[in-house]
Amino acid sequence: MTVVPYKDKDSRKREQVAEMFDNISPKYDLLNHLLSGGIDIYWRKRAVRLLRKAQPKKILDIATGTGDFAIEALSLNPDKIIGVDISEGMLAVGREKIQKLGKQDIIELRTGDSESLPFTDNYFDAVIVSFGVRNFENLAAGLRDMYRVLRPEGTCVVVEFSKPRSFPFKQLYSFYFRYILPTIGKAISRDSSAYKYLPESVQAFPDGADFLAIYEKAGFKKTKCIPLTFGICSIYIGQK
Ligand SMILES: C[S@@+](CC[C@H](N)C(=O)[O-])C[C@H]1O[C@@H](n2cnc3c(N)ncnc32)[C@H](O)[C@@H]1O
Numbered sequence: 001m002t003v004v005p006y007k008d009k010d011s012r013k014r015e016q017v018a019e020m021f022d023n024i025s026p027k028y029d030l031l032n033h034l035l036s037g038g039i040d041i042y043w044r045k046r047a048v049r050l051l052r053k054a055q056p057k058k059i060l061d062i063a064t065g066t067g068d069f070a071i072e073a074l075s076l077n078p079d080k081i082i083g084v085d086i087s088e089g090m091l092a093v094g095r096e097k098i099q100k101l102g103k104q105d106i107i108e109l110r111t112g113d114s115e116s117l118p119f120t121d122n123y124f125d126a127v128i129v130s131f132g133v134r135n136f137e138n139l140a141a142g143l144r145d146m147y148r149v150l151r152p153e154g155t156c157v158v159v160e161f162s163k164p165r166s167f168p169f170k171q172l173y174s175f176y177f178r179y180i181l182p183t184i185g186k187a188i189s190r191d192s193s194a195y196k197y198l199p200e201s202v203q204a205f206p207d208g209a210d211f212l213a214i215y216e217k218a219g220f221k222k223t224k225c226i227p228l229t230f231g232i233c234s235i236y237i238g239q240k
Contacts, residue, residue: 001204002137003197003200003201003203003204004016004017004197005017005019005020005193005194005197006019006020006193007193012137013135013137014086014113014137017086017087017135017137018086018087018088020191020193020194020197021065021085021086021087021089021090022087022088022089022090023089023189023190023191023194024189024191024194025066025087025089025090025092025093026089026093027188027189028065028066028090028093028189029066029068029093030188031184031185031188031189031195032068034184034188035181035184035185039229040068040131041068043130043159043228043229043233043235044068044069044072044130044159045072046228046235047069047072047128047130047157047159047235048069048072048073048075048076048128048157050155050157050226050235050237051073051076051126051128051155051157052076054125054126054154054155055076055077056076056078056124056125056126056154056155057078057079057080057125058078058079058080058082058123058124058125058126059073059076059078059080059081059082059124059125059126059127059128060081060082060083060084060117060119060123060124060126060127060128060146060149060150061073061081061082061083061084061128061129062084062114062117062127062128062129062132062142062146063084063085063114063129063130063131063132063133063135063136064083064084064085064090064091064094064109065085065087065090065091065094065131065132066090066093066094066097067083067094067095067097067098067107067109068130069083069128069129069130069159070083070094070098070107070109071097071098071101071103071107073128074103074106074107078106078125079106080106080108081106081107081108082107082108082109082110082119083107083108083109083110084109084110084111084112084113084114084117084118085109085111085112086111086112086113088111091109091110091111094109095109114129114132114133114136114142114145114146115136115137115138115141115142115145116145117145117146117148117149119149120149121148121149122148122149122150122151122152122154123149123150123151124149124150124151124154125151125154125155126150126154126155126156126157127146127149127150127154127155127156127157128156128157128158128159129146129157129158129159130158130159130160131159131160131161132160133158133160133205134160134161134201134202134205135201139206139214140214140217140218143214143215143218143220144218144219146218147218147219147220147240150240151240152240153239153240154239154240155237155238155239156220156237156238156239156240157235157236157237158211158215158235158236158237158238159233159234159235159236160205160207160211160233160234160236161202161205161207161232161233161234162202162205162207162208162227162231162232162233162234163202163203163207163231164230164231164232165231166230166231169230169231169232173230173232177198177199177202178199181195181198181199182195182196182198182199185198207234208225208227208234209225211225211234211236212224212225212236215236215238216238219240220238220239220240221238221239221240222237222238222239223236223237223238223239224236224237224238
């Protein structure tokens with residue numbers, strides 16, 4: 001069954017996800033860093049480091065949101081980073097951040113859906129996405145289009161929440177995700193569904209080997225899963 005943020009609404013997952021991120025966009029960065037204890041910053045840095053050797057010049061950041069992964073990718077010294085997202089609210093916050101950094105010539109944020117990317121085949125040297133794929137309406141279709149716009153030999157890096165499996169991290173994580181995170185998330189974002197959707201969508205997401213199987217089916221080769229922080233988060237790397 002598809003997990004959606006607003007169970008009492010009839011709209012499709014894509015529309016509901018865009019609406020939810022529009023609602024929480026003013027508080028998204030604050031909640032992200034607060035609820036993860038700032039470790040999300042380390043996770044993105046770690047993922048970007050995997051691209052250092054490849055030195056990609058044209059990078060696509062899918063589900064860019066407020067642009068944190070795109071901003072982190074500036075350390076690779078690329079010519080261009082394009083971020084796409086379906087939430088105008090998230091993009092507006094991101095554009096402001098990029099303007100403040102004076103990096104608007106390098107990072108460009110556009111409206112775009114991962115399942116029908118507005119780019120020609122084989123265009124990007126690297127495609128990256130952090131905490132986005134779990135929200136796709138059709139994961140396989142999203143991954144296939146990411147593969148399409150990546151150039152041969154290009155690298156794809158996906159960062160996503162995963163489920164820790166060992167004692168006591170599994171139990172601690174489950175308690176935190178089910179009780180503490182939704183309470184703080186609701187109090188600050190004023191959207192009672194958004195931070196219930198987060199643990200539900202993580203629970204339903206095919207992580208680890210299950211994700212690698214879908215990743216490979218989309219065409220990616222030399223795939224690898226790198227679990228981080230007791231398996232709370234995982235990086236999936238693949239090549240075209
Ligand atoms: C949890 S945020 C992650 C934002 C950012 N990448 C980060 O690391 O903070 C997920 C983002 O995915 C976007 N998103 C969800 N489905 C999408 C799709 N089909 N195409 C593009 N963006 C999508 C949402 O609008 C939201 O901004």
